[in-house]
Amino acid sequence: MTDDDASHDGRTDAQPRATDGGTDKSRSDSDSGQAGTSDDAGVVDESSKQDQLDEVRENPEGQDLTSDHGVKISDTDNSLKAGERGPTIMEDFHFREKMTQFDHESIPERVVHARGTGAHGYFQPYEDPDLGDEYDDIEELTKAKVLTDPDQKTPVFTRFSTVVGSRGSSDTVRDVRGFATKFYTEEGNWDLVGNNMPPFFIQDAMEFPDLVHAIKPEPDDGMPQASAAHDTFWDFASLKPEITHMIMWVLSGRALPRAYRMMQGFGVHTFRLVNDDGESVFVKFHWTPKLGTHQLVWDETTKLWGKDSDFNRKGLYDVIEEGYDPEWELGVQIFDEEQAEEFDFDILDPTKIVPETEVPVRPIGKMVLNETPDNFFAETEQVAFHPGNVVPGIDFSNDPLLQGRLFSYQDTQLNRFGSANWDEIPINRPVAERHNNQRAGFMRQEINEGKVSYKPNSIGDDDPQEVPEEEGGYEHYAEKISGKKIRNRSDSFEDHFTQARLFWNSMSEPEKQNIVEAAHFELGKVDRMEIRERMVYDLFNNVDHEFAKRVAEGIGVEPPESPGDEMPTHDREDPSLSMENRTPDTIETRKIAMLVDDGFDDEHVSAIRSAVEDEGARVKVISKLLGETSGADGETVDPDMHHVAAASVSFDAVVVPGGDQSVDALRQQGDPKHFVAEAFKHYKPIAAVGEGTELFETVDLPDTEIADDGDLVSDAGVVTCRSGDLEAFADAFVDAIAEHRHWDRSPEEVPA
Numbered sequence: 005m006t007d008d009d010a011s012h013d014g015r016t017d018a019q020p021r022a023t024d025g026g027t028d029k030s031r032s033d034s035d036s037g038q039a040g041t042s043d044d045a046g047v048v049d050e051s052s053k054q055d056q057l058d059e060v061r062e063n064p065e066g067q068d069l070t071s072d073h074g075v076k077i078s079d080t081d082n083s084l085k086a087g088e089r090g091p092t093i094m095e096d097f098h099f100r101e102k103m104t105q106f107d108h109e110s111i112p113e114r115v116v117h118a119r120g121t122g123a124h125g126y127f128q129p130y131e132d133p134d135l136g137d138e139y140d141d142i143e144e145l146t147k148a149k150v151l152t153d154p155d156q157k158t159p160v161f162t163r164f165s166t167v168v169g170s171r172g173s174s175d176t177v178r179d180v181r182g183f184a185t186k187f188y189t190e191e192g193n194w195d196l197v198g199n200n201m202p203p204f205f206i207q208d209a210m211e212f213p214d215l216v217h218a219i220k221p222e223p224d225d226g227m228p229q230a231s232a233a234h235d236t237f238w239d240f241a242s243l244k245p246e247i248t249h250m251i252m253w254v255l256s257g258r259a260l261p262r263a264y265r266m267m268q269g270f271g272v273h274t275f276r277l278v279n280d281d282g283e284s285v286f287v288k289f290h291w292t293p294k295l296g297t298h299q300l301v302w303d304e305t306t307k308l309w310g311k312d313s314d315f316n317r318k319g320l321y322d323v324i325e326e327g328y329d330p331e332w333e334l335g336v337q338i339f340d341e342e343q344a345e346e347f348d349f350d351i352l353d354p355t356k357i358v359p360e361t362e363v364p365v366r367p368i369g370k371m372v373l374n375e376t377p378d379n380f381f382a383e384t385e386q387v388a389f390h391p392g393n394v395v396p397g398i399d400f401s402n403d404p405l406l407q408g409r410l411f412s413y414q415d416t417q418l419n420r421f422g423s424a425n426w427d428e429i430p431i432n433r434p435v436a437e438r439h440n441n442q443r444a445g446f447m448r449q450e451i452n453e454g455k456v457s458y459k460p461n462s463i464g465d466d467d468p469q470e471v472p473e474e475e476g477g478y479e480h481y482a483e484k485i486s487g488k489k490i491r492n493r494s495d496s497f498e499d500h501f502t503q504a505r506l507f508w509n510s511m512s513e514p515e516k517q518n519i520v521e522a523a524h525f526e527l528g529k530v531d532r533m534e535i536r537e538r539m540v541y542d543l544f545n546n547v548d549h550e551f552a553k554r555v556a557e558g559i560g561v562e563p564p565e566s567p568g569d570e571m572p573t574h575d576r577e578d579p580s581l582s583m584e585n586r587t588p589d590t591i592e593t594r595k596i597a598m599l600v601d602d603g604f605d606d607e608h609v610s611a612i613r614s615a616v617e618d619e620g621a622r623v624k625v626i627s628k629l630l631g632e633t634s635g636a637d638g639e640t641v642d643p644d645m646h647h648v649a650a651a652s653v654s655f656d657a658v659v660v661p662g663g664d665q666s667v668d669a670l671r672q673q674g675d676p677k678h679f680v681a682e683a684f685k686h687y688k689p690i691a692a693v694g695e696g697t698e699l700f701e702t703v704d705l706p707d708t709e710i711a712d713d714g715d716l717v718s719d720a721g722v723v724t725c726r727s728g729d730l731e732a733f734a735d736a737f738v739d740a741i742a743e744h745r746h747w748d749r750s751p752e753e754v755p756a
């Protein structure tokens with residue numbers, strides 16, 4: 005948001021501060037003072053939420069220090085004492101206030117998804133989205149204006165999270181990522197509370213506490229933090245075959261996202277869309293990142309825990325602050341009851357996806373995140389999502405996991421906030437007007453006028469009035485239900501292996517190898533042999549026999565002799581499941597490390613920098629020390645980082661320009677050599693030009709051809725050029741960066 009279009013740091017005439025006093029009691033209905041509701045009732049635009057938040061923003065710039073109650077404070081360092089060396093006096097209201105606030109300033113962390121980061125932005129539907137042959141117009145599917153009106157930019161707040169770790173854990177652990185979006189629509193808040201993986205672990209919400217207890221630190225010793233790699237999780241998993249499909253995703257690179265902006269999102273459950281005529285179709289929601297879906301590698305993530313533990317948080321924050329606004333397309337898979345009947349799985353079973361080979365994803369709009377929060381606690385920590393927040397045109401299915409969530413989120417917010425008024429906290433407050441008879445409770449903010457707080461009433465003309473469906477009142481889809489009251493699981497939820505196998509079949513060989521190695525790590529941390537055996541024999545051997553054998557070999561389990569009894573025989577694949585097929589030709593926002601020392605080749609530095617930056621990537625110069633570094637021809641650069649603080653794991657690629665003196669110096673230092681070797685080990689593009697290639701020769705890069713004359717050599721993402729065309733070199737480097745990781749490399753022997 006620019007200074008021109010928002011009064012971010014202050015107030016506009018239309019939005020008096022509460023402290024300005026002077027309430028206008030003669031407001032008409034349409035401007036009844038609802039905080040942040042736009043003047044033109046019912047119309048929400050991109051800035052509506054920011055305008056509303058402006059009313060509560062506080063800026064200390066140039067202001068006096070006061071108490072919470074507005075009294076100016078003369079000394080905030082010394083408590084009030086009886087004599088200079090005497091005891092503190094009870095009367096010290098400033099001490100008591102400051103200390104009480106401090107003692108109470110933490111709230112319970114989320115029981116899951118405790119660690120996260122968020123950003124503001126907007127969602128905008130596309131004009132005439134392509135919905136295939138069956139539907140011409142999105143309004144045939146849904147009456148939700150947030151999804152149908154291309155002129156409307158609905159403000160959103162999106163929070164990304166890890167699931168298992170506590171608030172202070174590291175970002176890059178192996179885990180599912182939460183992807184929760186609050187749409188502040190003109191028809192009320194819609195929360196799409198999803199994950200970066202489309203299936204889920206369990207089929208019924210009743211099992212959720214068990215799942216979470218099993219995966220969280222073990223109750224006796226509180227270990228391990230933010231990790232599934234321990235006995236209780238795999239014990240639970242090995243006894244719950246329904247988990248198999250999700251386990252395949254969690255062992256894959258999907259659980260190690262390169263960045264939140266490079267991650268897909270999924271609503272997971274089947275939802276319903278409902279149109280103006282009350283007709284409904286089923287829908288699965290998909291977020292597709294413009295920058296592609298990319299992963300880190302395991303060794304890299306573990307190093308990031310120490311060297312850059314806010315890697316994903318910082319990644320989102322930095323790109324937005326630097327002016328690049330990450331973008332996702334919202335897509336829908338639409339199917340009706342009849343199609344649903346035809347599938348070989350139950351659409352109410354959240355451990356299943358609807359393969360894109362069966363139903364294509366139709367993009368219907370885009371989300372742009374363009375503003376970081378001003379205050380982490382007020383916005384990111386206090387934002388509270390609830391899958392039960394839907395607007396007319398969007399409805400639930402009978403998925404038993406979703407049904408249980410509809411209770412759990414409301415309940416958990418009561419625990420986190422200690423009050424049913426959590427919806428009044430600014431970040432949670434809708435921009436749509438609200439009027440009802442709920443008007444008391446802890447920390448109530450709104451001042452509801454009038455004598456009446458019940459319905460029906462005659463004293464207040466029976467206001468606020470119920471709204472018929474035709475005029476926008478929410479009406480649940482009138483699904484016909486009949487059945488016996490019963491506590492069991494439908495037979496249609498029984499197949500646990502078909503889609504796990506589909507996932508395995510759809511992986512490239514490097515992706516399969518990643519899954520096997522992840523299983524070696526995770527199950528290698530499991531002490532009890534019987535748990536490891538159950539995972540191999542009862543679960544993995546029912547997905548794919550070869551897979552089970554490969555896992556067994558690494559964890560001391562006798563490889564199974566034949567496939568499991570329940571192993572499906574199909575060879576189906578869905579190319580959309582492989583991240584390798586989700587790599588658009590762009591290097592936007594990637595971080596490139598350039599290693600230099602005094603005497604670097606000036607021409608190389610500027611040519612590489614402009615080639616890479618012209619494509620939207622970011623170059624960071626790294627040297628031994630901070631402070632000016634000089635080129636051979638007199639140019640100087642101020643390195644962005646020095647080796648003490650920089651690590652290859654924080655970058656997407658590395659390049660070494662030439663310059664005799666510079667490269668000689670780099671060859672004498674351990675850090676640059678380690679930097680290159682480690683980037684190579686992590687399959688990252690690495691490039692060297694001129695004398696820079698000598699650094700690559702010093703570092704052992706197995707089975708890799710390095711240019712030794714004028715020719716450009718590009719070998720599995722290692723781009724080298726001794727003295728050839730600089731432009732061609734830079735272009736080849738850009739192409740190598742676009743591929744992200746070069747799996748056709750053999751870095752096993754590299755010790756980094």
Ligand code: HDD
Pocket residue numbers: 114115116117120163164165181182183184197198199204208209210212271272273354387388389405408409412413416417
């Ligand atoms: Fe959940 C938080 C996503 C199943 C109960 N969940 C939470 C968040 C996300 C998800 C993204 C963090 C929201 C934020 O950023 O504040 N959860 C999912 C998905 C699920 C899922 C995609 C399966 C499809 N969750 C699920 C079940 C239950 C819960 C089955 C309980 C029956 N989830 C919660 C919770 C949390 C939560 C305990 C913790 C904090 C919060 O709600 O606000 O209520």
